[in-house]
Amino acid sequence: MPIYMDRHDVSENVTAETVAKLHQEDLKIQHKYNCRGLTYWFDDVRKTAFCLIEAPDKQSLTTMHKNAHGQVPYQIIEVDADVVESFLGRIEDPENRDKTELNIINEPAFRAIMVTGIKPYSFLNMKKEVLNLSIQKFNLSTLSTIKQFKGRIVNHSNDYFMVSFASVADAMKCALEVQREFDKWKEKHDFINIKLKTGLSAGVPVTNSRTLFDDTVKTAERLYYISMAKILITNEVKELYKNEEITNALLTDRVEPVDPEDEKFLNQVMDRLEESWKNSEFRAIDLSRALSMSKSKLYRRIISLTGKSPNTFIKDYRLKKAIHFFRLKKGNISEIAYETGFGSPSYFSKCFHQKYGIKPTDYLQLQEG
Incomplete structure (x- = not known):
């Protein structure tokens, strides 16, 4: 049976005890609608509650809430239990340590x-095993740091971590410590042209999107994508960090908060790019038209945010997709060149060599070797 998470935006007078009682009302009649309430989360500051419920469909869930207490959800999405646990740490009620009759959850x-993650910007004809072994050593220290700051790993590959934190302060401290460890590691591996990229965002699990933490994950990934030597964070993360950790000032030489208008602009650019990157005819002029912005203004804003011209930004995005396809073995060089929006395999090879310092054919050999 599907599992859903719903969102309730509650009034200022609602307390954790109120929500616990509403949850009990659900449990009393859930069998009538073939539902099973698994657990919930309540945020007294933001006045939101999120219920995790096994149900035949969204309508059954809504009807149960309506007949139990009248508090119907604002939004409902279908979720995977493992994904919920990776982000939030549990899929059932926490232990009632106070042994009270009502298990009040104020979490x-x-x-x-x-x-x-760390990304090589020039492969320098290194064999895959040599590069991976070096990266794996750094990853071990990163895993230890994540554990130290109570992070939960949501997704992880050889050169990439997505981590969930209940505390913004812990997330910031972790990011800073990973950066420090990278600096030490880099001093010993200066033969590798490699950089650490980090993006930090924050938000709730259910918004108007269809997947869990979709908006927050997208923003964090996009900040990660454009970051170079600094930790890019949203303005909300900056303000929350200051509130949580007032004794520790942000290390501005390491951390760069992104202005809310720039964050909005980045999301608009990436939304359009993700829709059109496979189209070989898609250029900066098309992006400026889609955003109702002059070409010169678009150029200034993208240069300011990413350090790249719009056309270079588009080209580099396509090359990133090509690397991904190579790793998945999703075709030969010509097929991937056309699949990623390049007009010809020869132009693709030229761009790939300029970006990574190695030809696609040699890169494939390194991956196999």
Whole structure:
């Protein structure tokens, strides 16, 4: 049976005890609608509650809530239990340690999401095993740091971590410590042209999107994508960090908060790019038209945010997709060149070599070797 998470925006007078009582009312009649309430989260600061419920469909869930207490959800999405646990740490009620008759849960579902990873910018004809072994050593220290700051790993590959934190302060401290460890590691591996990329965002699990933490994850991934030497964070993360950790000032030489208008602009650019990157005819002029912005203004804003011209930003995004396809073995060089929006395999090879310092054919050999 499907599992759903719903969102309730509650009034200022609602307390954790109120929500616990409403949850009990659900449990009393859930069998009538073939539903099973698994658990919930309540945020007294943001006045939101999120219920995790096994149900035949969304309508059954809504009807149960309506007849139990009248508090119908604002939004409902279908979720995977394992994904919920990876972000939020549980899929059932926490232990009632006080042994009270009513198990009152006052635990927000709000999370800080960190995306971080090291990316080689020039392969320098290194064999895959040599590069991977070096990266794996750094990853071991990263895993230890994540554990130290109570992070939960949502997704992880050889050069990429997505981590969920209940505390923004812990997320920030973790990101800073990973950066420090990277600096030490880099001193010993200066033969590798490699950089640490980190993006930090924060938000709730259910918004108007269809997947869990979709908006927060997208923003964190996009900040990670454009970051170079600094930790890019949303303005909300900056303000929350200051509130949680007032004795520790942000290390501005390491951390760069992104202005809310720039964050909005980045999301608009990436939304359009994700829709059109496969189209070989898609250029900066098309992006400026889609955003109702002059070409010169678009150029200035993208240069300011990413350090790249719009056309270079589009080209680099396509090359990133090509690397991904190569790793998945989703075709030969010509097929991937056309699949990623390049007009010809020869132009693709030229761009790939300029970006990574190695030809696609040699890169494939390194992956196999």
